[in-house]
Amino acid sequence: MHTLPATAAELAAWLRLSLAPGLKPAALRLLLTAFGLPEAILRQEHEALAAVAGDAAARAALAPTGPDFDAHLDAVVAWRELPGNQVVTLDDPAYPPALLTMPDPPPLLYIKGRLDLLHTRAVALVGSRGATPQGVEDAERFARAFSAAGVTVVSGLALGIDGAAHSGGLAGIGSTVAVIGTGADLVYPAAHHALARQIAVQGAILSEWPLGTPARAANFPQRNRLIAGLVSGVLVVEAAMRSGSLITARLANEMGRDVFALPGSIHAPLSRGCHRMIKQGARLVETPEEVLEELGFANATALAAARVRREQAVTREFYAGSATSATSAARRIEPREPAEAATATRPSPFKAASDADAQRLLAALGYAPTTLEILATRTEMDHTVLHTTLLQLELAGEISALPGGRYARASPG
Structure with missing residues (x-):
């Protein structure tokens, strides 16, 4: 284990294995466990690698590099030298510890921004790209509360709920991490360029994909596993029945993370995915404090006091509303002129x-x-x-x- 960034030679070996077609992260981890660093793996005979990870993994690891490899390595080295950019390898102490609990942690991570946020308490907040106005408001409100409690908000930089989650996270000390499905040198969707720039300064952007990787539908479920891996719990705000957010929740559950869902109207299409999750065991939550309390991220006494204040405010609002309704009703039953009455009943x-x-x-x-x-x-x-x-x-x-x-x-x- 080293504390300095990988040398050019070390980075070249890591990059070669990370780009090897057919070499899956889980197989690479087996090889790293058996032989140590990538440079040692590349010095082994085919038979030795095959005995550990199988014939296909051995062939992939020892396959010669493509004609573009040197140019790609130069691009990675140049990208790493830009302010705020880091390439973290699986053997680096800076590698996010939560991801090491996964069976298939990525060998390389491309990070823009604050590396320290990948070592903090974190909650994922995900949901529909086509979110309702209420969903967007709920996502930002929950994210603000999480961030204010010093908890990092993790999401996927998509439109809708993800964007609102990042905006709310940026408002507090916990900040936010965007896990993206493209190369770290690209922003998708384009509408989030300004948000991505802000996250790169105040938060962090994380990708496991090689630089220059465009947005592909197949990449996003893999991106979702990193979102689930980084956090202690996942909150789904709005989701249709066939939603990528449900994939994130399922992966989180498989990794032993807690899963929460915000309920909605039985008539709302984007509540159906959340309701399905609740039926399958996700915890129904109505306030950010419930999530923080369940994950052990907040002081129970402070939460109880907050709940009392909230309930008192709701009670005051209800009685104020009742008075307003009574006044409105009194106005409605005042005698009308005949013409007005005729118009009202038409x-x-x-x-x-x-x-x-x-x-x-x-x-x-x-x-x-x-x-x-x-x-x-x-x-x-x-x-x-x-x-x-x-x-x-x-x-x-x-x-x-x-x-x-x-x-x-x-x-x-």
Whole structure:
């Protein structure tokens, strides 16, 4: 074990084995256990390697390098010399200890940013790329709470829930780690270039893929195993029934990590994956404190006090909302002029499917009770248009007004 970055010769041997077609990380680990460093493996005879890891692994390890190997090695060395960039090998003390508990840890890790974050308490927060506004808000809120407690938030830099998780993680002392499915010199999706730059400065970006590796669908399940391997627990915020987040949760469960899921409406498509996980044993959670407490990352007394404060706030909001509702009801039963009454009883001409404003508002509403202020922020509608659209949706039976000035989708009849 060495404490300095690998020399050029050592890095060349590591890179050769990491790039060898057909040599899987689990087989390479067997060879490293038996023979030591890659340079020692490359000096062995085929028979000696085959006796340890099988004939196919021996052939792959001893195969000659391709014509582009030297150029690739030069590129890795040059990338490593850039500020903030590091290449960590499996034998390096800086290698994330959590990944060493995996059966197939990657031989090389390409890291941009803070290496120390890979040695901290961490929670993964993942979910749908096409997240609802409520899901995005929940993901950022949970991530902020985790990071504020000094816990690193790990996610995959995808659109939707992942992006919100990273943004929330950046807001606290725990910061965030993005595990990506491309080479560390690329950013995918392109919309997250600015976010990736911020993470590279305040957090860390991690990849096991060779530099220049583009986004390929087959890479992302493998990326998900690293997300699961780095953390003590995985929280899924929103997920459809066929979601990559469910793969992450399954891998985490297989590695002995805790799995949590945020419940949602039974009518919301992106709640079905979470509900399925809960049926299969994932823990249903409603607050960040529950996750932190379950993982032993927080002081139980402080959590209890926080819960009491939250419950008191909910009680105050409920009674304030009840008073508001009573005042509104009193206004509704005041006598109307005959013309106004006739207008009020006329059937509404509203058609939900053909009204762009209504569809926009429904999308912003999602499947959870939401306040007027939040709807105004999400839709950026003019105040009058927002109120008119809410009234149309309520008259059409699409939404219901709730105590506390909140709105929710109406349950199907």
